[in-house]
Amino acid sequence: MRVNVGSLRPVAACLLAGLLVVGAAQPATAAPRRAEQWYLDELRIEQVHKISTGRGVVVAVLDSGVEATHPDLRGQVLPGGRSYGASGDGRADEDGHGTHMAGIIAAKASGDGVDGIAPGAKILPIKLRKGSGTTSDAAMALGIRMAVDGGAKVINISQSGPGLVTDAEASAIKYAFDRDVVVVSGAGNTARGSVAVGNPANTPGVIAVTGTTRGGAFWSGSVRGPEAVVAAPGESVYNITNEAGYGWGDGTSDSSAIVSGLAALIRSKYPDLNAPSVINRIIRTARDAGPSGRDPEYGFGLIDPIKALTANVPPVTANPLLGPAAAPVDPGPTRAAGPDEEFDVTQHGDRGGPTDQQVMVVGVGIAVVLVLLLGLAVFLIWNRRRYRREAARAAAIPDEALDQALSGAYPSPGAGYAPPPGYPPAPGYPPAPGYAPSSGYAASPPGQGPPSGYGPPSGYAPPPGHAPAPGYGPPGGVPPAPPQER
Template sequence: MTVNVGAIRPAAACLLAGLLVLGAAQPAVAAPRRAEQWYVDELRIEQAHKLSTGRGVVVAVLDTGVDANHPDLKGQVLRGGRSDGGSGDGRTDTHGHGTHMAGIIAATNASPDGVDGIAPGAKILPIKLDASRDEAAPYDAAPVSLGIRMAVDGGAKVINMSLGKPSAATPAELSAIQYALDHDVVVVVAAGNTAKGSTKVDAPANVPGVIAVTGTTRGGRFWSGSVQGPEAVIAAPGDDIYNAGRDNGYGWGDGTSDSTAIVAGIAALIRSKYPNLDAPNVINRIIRTARDAGPAGRDPQYGFGLIDPVTALSANVPPVTANPLLDPTAATADPAPTQTADAAEEFDVTQHGDRGGPTDQQVMVIVIGVAVVLVLVLGLVAFLIWNRRRYRREAALAANVPDHLLDQEPPGGYPPPGAGYAPPSGYPPPPGYAPPGGGYPPPPGYAPPGGGYPPPSGYAPPGYGPPGGAPPPAPPGSGNRS
């Protein structure tokens, strides 16, 4: 069996092009949703995931519940509970607010067009505060207080509360928060939004010891919709935050609720990478590695600064013995943190303003698409050139040997062999052919029927006297022996 190597080459080129198309298909589909997550790129979350994914950490989400069937949250949501006295385990969400927060924290990008979470290795413990709660509903301190205790008892090491009220915390809330702090839990709370009527940091974000989170826009600018005040601890993206939503969908969120979920996810990353750190040192690592913004030092807008997850995961931070938010000297007396060898290069937020151009992933998809088109075109051109050359070779061969000479017998048949022709040994002579000399000699050792040999050429048959009266020669085997 022979193989036409020339025929394989264009086929291989087409196969390679097809494989490239298959390899590029997934990013092309996934890019549109992921490209909306500007904050993931600005915070260098993909680089942070090389250091930690939040594996082994449980984050409680006190909210409207969490849709456990969302494609990017399947397998991420534990059985939780409801603090409003209703039945259920918190794994449903008709409103979508809690699902959005859970997605920001722990989405796995499992669906073909999914999104990334800050800590995809973490698990979500949903605590449903009120079945009828929506953003316009009055804040009810009783379910919040009970929900905090349920989260602590359920094994959460980080509590996310993307909620608040423009008033003081109740004694029940203060007691519940102290219960969480005493049980080594990091409590992260939204500072509040001006659109909801807040003019200063809401409760329970204004309770000492919790991380009160304000909001920023692209490039690290303070978000105008965020409240500010002396209780502010850290700032994180809160404008145009794209992630999971209700009905297995996706959507944008604006507010310190989103900022809080980002910080809660980063706290999970730290607790996973440094499992021996207690809550005070996790909080200390967050505020000590923050990038100072606004007035020098702690200020009402940014608190201690912009959150920096990569530095928080990689810097050498001196330990503290108390919660730095309860003991202000713990956050200022120690030497500044230093970068470890695996810390990333400095990230200049001023270079990441409100970008109108494509993201790096969109550029990659475009480049891959152009490369695939070029490979397909080159493969097609190579095939056409090869096919044309093959056709010309076959046409040239056909022109040199006419079909009527190959497929038809000449008129009148083929002529007999010429003089001197003898058939090969063992083959009969052609019909009508007489050998030169009037016959073939007998084969060696052959005796004709009846005995004797026919007379040689020129001799008469028996009974015939040759001229001159000479007797015929004696047959073989007769006569005297000497």
């Protein structure tokens, strides 16, 4: 009898996210579901997807079926089959476990959805059981063969059984190996009563995956054993569920799906690599997190997708998990390019602070505020100048005069300038026609000169009927005004 090695928590109706301010968590509504996928940040999946998305690779999910109509899986699920004696193509899931695994591997976010490890890959669902029942050994053996015949290059088995595989299952696994297929399986969960790595994970040549927590520590709910090959996130793994839902999964089921996604990324990036070389690349680029070398908890270490896709790892001809090559202790790859070489997810993983997406949202918000402030400043300057221009037009002042006024420099009067009637001329200019002294000065009696101290402006004759002031003479070349009769 077999049981699932992953359990799903109930799906929350509304997701809340907290943006920490001075250490106090405050609820926020409508937070992106992607923010719940902490494991994608630790695995640096956004950088990984710039290198490979798994395009062109088919991953078989041997499980409870897959709900192909889920918004985040539309177009991702191929017609599969049922290996327990019923008709159908595997694209239905009453339990939700298989759908969750398929989403971890290949989900494509639709709006506020979630991302898969290899969103370019396609899922081949092989339904092993009806509803939430158990999987028989015969259904498992037939399911593996159906997956191989259906074109899968990676097989994910998030199932675990006690003891060793049956002869039929062992024969089916060999059938997959002989046809260049990578087989990945969860090691098992202590919550299910497992105390050792179960089958088919304990079968030589299969990648047995244990679980880790946020930050890279070994997850206490995962079994351990000498058959462990690599470790991957297995606690609180957020992704899709059936009935178009979303939820968290705890278990090495989730860990296995993550590693299957990684195998798809490698097979897409290096389409000429055989299955043994894909396995070799995964284990030789894993980061040793436990005792030196292979250990019962982490196996060869924590998976490192960036290194697995970029390291210089020589190809091999035989499965490194079989025979004497099954226990390499020196990973020894050299990186093709350097800055990510020393990045350690156990040291730099997200431990409760804001996610990369939250930081990006805050950064965009700050940028928008700065742009608005700059735009406001430009508008105020422009509006002030426009107001002055309109005022100048209303007063019939030329623009060049306004510019000179703004700079504080009025020009000297030009040629032909004359003051308005009733005003004295500027120095050096003739008076306006009909100019007379300003009022307030008394005229002298007829025949008498002007009052004492009074004199017309320089260069001008006295008013008619008045004698010129002492010492006054008309301007050079101009005859004195003739006396007028009374």
